[in-house]
Amino acid sequence: MGEIFLIFLSAVLVNNFVLARFLGICPFLGVSKKVETAVGMGMAVVFVMTLASSATWLIQRFILEPFHIHVLQTIAFILVIASLVQLVETVLRKVVPTLYEALGIYLPLITTNCAILGLAILNIQKEYNLIKSTIFGFSASIGFMLALILMAGIREQLEFAPVPKPLKGIPVSLITAGLMSLAFMGFSGLVKM
Amino acid sequence: MILEAAISLGGLGLLFSLCLGLASKRFYVEVDPRVGRVIEVLPGANCGACGCPGCSKYAEHVVMEPEVPANLCIPGGGEVAKEVGHITGKEVEETGKKRAFILCSGSKDRVAKSFNYQGIEDCRAALLLFSGNKSCPYGCLGFGTCVNACPFEAIEINELGLPVIDKERCTGCGRCKDVCPKGIIEIYPKDIKVYIACSNKDKGKVVKDICAVGCIGCSICAKRCESGAIEIKDNLPKISYDKCTQCKDCVGRCPQGSMVAVS
Numbered sequence: 001m002g003e004i005f006l007i008f009l010s011a012v013l014v015n016n017f018v019l020a021r022f023l024g025i026c027p028f029l030g031v032s033k034k035v036e037t038a039v040g041m042g043m044a045v046v047f048v049m050t051l052a053s054s055a056t057w058l059i060q061r062f063i064l065e066p067f068h069i070h071v072l073q074t075i076a077f078i079l080v081i082a083s084l085v086q087l088v089e090t091v092l093r094k095v096v097p098t099l100y101e102a103l104g105i106y107l108p109l110i111t112t113n114c115a116i117l118g119l120a121i122l123n124i125q126k127e128y129n130l131i132k133s134t135i136f137g138f139s140a141s142i143g144f145m146l147a148l149i150l151m152a153g154i155r156e157q158l159e160f161a162p163v164p165k166p167l168k169g170i171p172v173s174l175i176t177a178g179l180m181s182l183a184f185m186g187f188s189g190l191v192k193m
Numbered sequence: 194m195i196l197e198a199a200i201s202l203g204g205l206g207l208l209f210s211l212c213l214g215l216a217s218k219r220f221y222v223e224v225d226p227r228v229g230r231v232i233e234v235l236p237g238a239n240c241g242a243c244g245c246p247g248c249s250k251y252a253e254h255v256v257m258e259p260e261v262p263a264n265l266c267i268p269g270g271g272e273v274a275k276e277v278g279h280i281t282g283k284e285v286e287e288t289g290k291k292r293a294f295i296l297c298s299g300s301k302d303r304v305a306k307s308f309n310y311q312g313i314e315d316c317r318a319a320l321l322l323f324s325g326n327k328s329c330p331y332g333c334l335g336f337g338t339c340v341n342a343c344p345f346e347a348i349e350i351n352e353l354g355l356p357v358i359d360k361e362r363c364t365g366c367g368r369c370k371d372v373c374p375k376g377i378i379e380i381y382p383k384d385i386k387v388y389i390a391c392s393n394k395d396k397g398k399v400v401k402d403i404c405a406v407g408c409i410g411c412s413i414c415a416k417r418c419e420s421g422a423i424e425i426k427d428n429l430p431k432i433s434y435d436k437c438t439q440c441k442d443c444v445g446r447c448p449q450g451s452m453v454a455v456s
Contacts (some may be wrong), residue, residue: 059205063201063205064201067194067197067198067201068194069194069197069198069201072198072202075202076202076205079202079205079206079209080205080209083209083210083212083213086213087212087213087216090213090216090217090220091216091220093220093222094220094221094222095220097222
């Protein structure tokens with residue numbers, strides 16, 4: 001139990017996927033203009049990441065390892081992730097069309113989101129079992145969502161801030177992201193993992 | 194080994210495609226068939242001239258929302274508007290074809306450079322440095338930002354450092370107009386015969402010192418125009434094309450040669 005909690009804490013705060021590992025930067029900057037869409041995107045990522053981490057673990061354990069075809073790891077994982085994203089897209093379009101509209105291009109872009117592939121490969125490298133992999137995937141996506149929502153909150157405020165003209169828009173967002181990353185470095189040493 | 198790899202990955206792919214197929218059946222979303230037909234009619238350049246992010250978005254809007262007019266596609270022009278109107282059952286007002294015009298003739302040999310610029314080859318970047326390296330603060334910088342913005346490859350920079358618009362290719366979508374940091378590109382009807390190829394709002398003396406073809410605001414064209422289509426505003430003539438009879442009289446009378454006839 002203790003270890004699972006440590007995995008959670010480590011993935012959310014200490015080794016946050018966006019702010020410490022610098023994975024998944026594209027949606028982090030792309031969908032963080034409004035808190036509402038950030039929450040939606042976060043949910044989609046939580047769903048895809050959690051499912052992907054267990055699915056990729058199963059594929060690694062029961063297909064790639066018995067047949068000794070580790071070379072195909074990347075292709076097999078991408079296949080799983082792409083199918084999952086497609087599934088999420090189809091379901092979202094029917095169930096929550098407004099969220100589907102708001103996410104726009106970033107939803108299919110989860111397919112190539114390096115955070116998810118990175119997660120799947122990290123799971124294997126760390127030699128987690130199925131439960132730990134799923135927990136790790138879930139916590140990593142919670143960390144992603146946390147970073148995304150924090151960023152969106154800050155950027156909503158920035159809209160009204162008197163930002164110097166050359167820094168308006170993307171530059172100040174990048175500076176914000178950098179400062180957030182620095183702040184999250186404060187957590188390093190909290191958990192040794 | 195090869196066989197195992199092929200079978201396992203192929204099997205996975207098959208399994209996933211089955212799941213996706215079932216999901217798309219189960220979560221099928223009704224789409225108005227007219228949207229697809231409108232998309233087929235539209236040019237598919239995704240230029241954004243209609244105000245939507247792309248052709249498919251415009252197709253959705255024009256079918257779903259009754260207040261969106263059918264003639265917003267500028268590259269498509271009248272024909273596309275007619276077809277879209279036909280599919281969606283909307284009245285279409287006739288819109289003439291339009292194209293872009295560069296309102297500056299200050300080529301390299303006519304306007305001096307104010308300094309030697311060695312930076313990013315982009316008008317917007319050059320503008321940040323003392324409003325660009327041309328002695329005319331209103332003139333075309335000629336780095337070709339409009340060339341890169343044009344989705345139809347209708348603009349090129351000629352050997353004198355001015356953009357030239359290909360009349361056939363230009364659809365009047367206005368991308369170049371939006372991107373030009375000097376604001377010297379305008380969209381006018383395709384069939385106009387004269388336009389004022391200068392954007393300098395300074396007084397005559399100032400203009401004459403820096404440009405050989407700049408408008409000095411002498412207002413000869415406005416006084417002599419028989420149909421009263423020209424008025425002077427900010428030291429520049431403004432032609433109202435609904436009054437202009439295309440007589441080209443003003444072109445010959447302009448002492449500076451900044452009133453240009455379209456060949």
